[in-house]
Amino acid sequence: MPGLAVGSRVPPRRRRQAPSAATIPRPTSPRCCRCRPATTWTLPPHRCRLSRPRYCAWPTTGTGRGSCTPTSTRSSPCISSSLFPHPPPICQGELKLPVCIEDETNTELPPATLLYRLARQYIYGVLFSLSETQRRAERLAMRRRIPVQVPLVIIKEWSAYKGKSPQTPELVTGLTFREWTCPNIKKLWLGKAVEDKNRRMRAFLACMKSDTPGMLNPANVPTHLLLLCCVLRYMVQWPGSRILHKHELDAFLAQAVSSKLYQPDQLQELKIEKLDARGIQLAALFMSGVDTALFANDTCGQPIPWEHCCPWIYFDGKLLHSKFVQATREKAALIDLCDGQVGAGLSAKQTWPPTLPVPISLQPSPRLGPVCV
Structure with missing residues (x-):
């Protein structure tokens, strides 16, 4: 080698050492569903x-459960x-609920967190296969002749509303359906038989307290209005004070079947002289119910396709407020709320019966006939 005397020893070549994990910065990639990013670049997502x-x-x-082993290959970026x-409740056991537009001085309308808590309890029971766990516990208790002991499913819900501090969570337990036994989550998600599809739809309807045959009749409830009717039916069944009056329910149904809903130019030109505080709160409660219904639909294996879950196909806040003002101040009938269109009025009229539970305290309109399921 040049630069070395004859007979001298060649110094050994040093091996290049890999940098330690402490010197490698943490990745800036999105976190996974467990909200725990990889500690270094040496660990893949x-x-x-x-x-x-x-x-x-x-x-x-x-x-x-509770442990994740990283694989040796990278994949697409996380979308959670x-x-x-x-993070989903199945990984952390916690759920953060968004804040809804609410009037603390209004005692007639309940907070959205309390209104849809029962639906979330049913969702937790479906998500953690509580019915199958209860059935196994009953079999074990019968075999061993001991009292039935069913483990509880407890979820921490972080929310803020009147009288509730956002600093402390509320412990909410999962519930099972009384009418029927829901299959486990694996059967709901991966079942390909026709019976599995029917069970997915029934589980979704049971979560929204709408498990009646009239809800699945396309002649009464169109497929793209099923989620709307489930949320309205859930709001009507609130055991406390009455949430929806008859003219307010007419406004929801009239704007859902209105032709203006698919004409953005007319919606943009629509002007409302004076806003109504109750109409704004009802619209906010309804959209919170839509979020809960989407949560239930995903948990039950998506029995309602995504193209029928999009809120813009059955709801527009500006159009609803115009119908609400027309029904409240002008005392307009259902056919007048539908702009005199007979087809839209008939569609709203046919959607009325399955939307309302029995018994119902709302007074039926002469144009609608008897209100029954």
């Missing part, structure tokens, strides 16, 4: 194997942070 592929797209070789601001 991962996800919990119990979460659905919709919530996260990382590959995994997880071995159990862009779709869901909070």
Whole structure:
């Protein structure tokens, strides 16, 4: 070698050492569904194997609940942070509820958190297969002749409303359906038989307290209005004070079948002289119910396709407020709320009966006939 004397020894070549994990910065990639990013670049992204592929797209070789084993290959970026601001309850056991537009001085309308809590309790029971757990506990108690002991499913709900501090969570337990036994979550998500599809739809309707045959009749409830009717029916069944009056329910149904809903130019030119505080609160409560219904639909295996879940196909806040003002101040009938269109009036009239439970305290209109399911 040049530069070395004859007979001298060649110094050994030093091996290039890999940088330690402490010197490598943490990645800035989105977090996975467990909200725990990889500590260094030496660990590839991962996800919990119990979460659905919709919530996260990382590959995994997880071995159990609460543990995730990173794989040796990278995958597509995580999408949970862009779709869901909070991790799914199945991984963390917690749920953050958004704040709704509410008037603390109004005692007639309940907070959205309390209004849809029963639906979320049913959703938790479906999500954690509580019915199957209860059935197994009953069989074990009968075999061993011991009292039935069913483990509770407790979810921490972080919310803020009148009289509730956002600093402390509320412990909410999961519930099972009384009318029928819901299959486990694996059967709901992966079942391909016709009976499995019917069970998905029934589980969704049971979560929204709408498990009646009239809801599945396309002649009464069009498919794209099923989610709307489920939310309205749930609001009507509130055991406290009356939430929706007859003219307010007419306004919801009239704007859902209005032709202006698909004409953005007319909606843009629509002007409202004076806003009504109750109409704004009812619209906010309804959209909170839509979020809960979408949560139930995803949990039950998506029995309602996505194209029928989009809120803009059955709801517009500006159009609803115009119908609400027309029905409240002008005392307009249902056919007048539909702008005199006979077809839209008949559609709203046919949607009335399955939307209302029995018994119902609302007075039926002469144009609608008897209100029954």
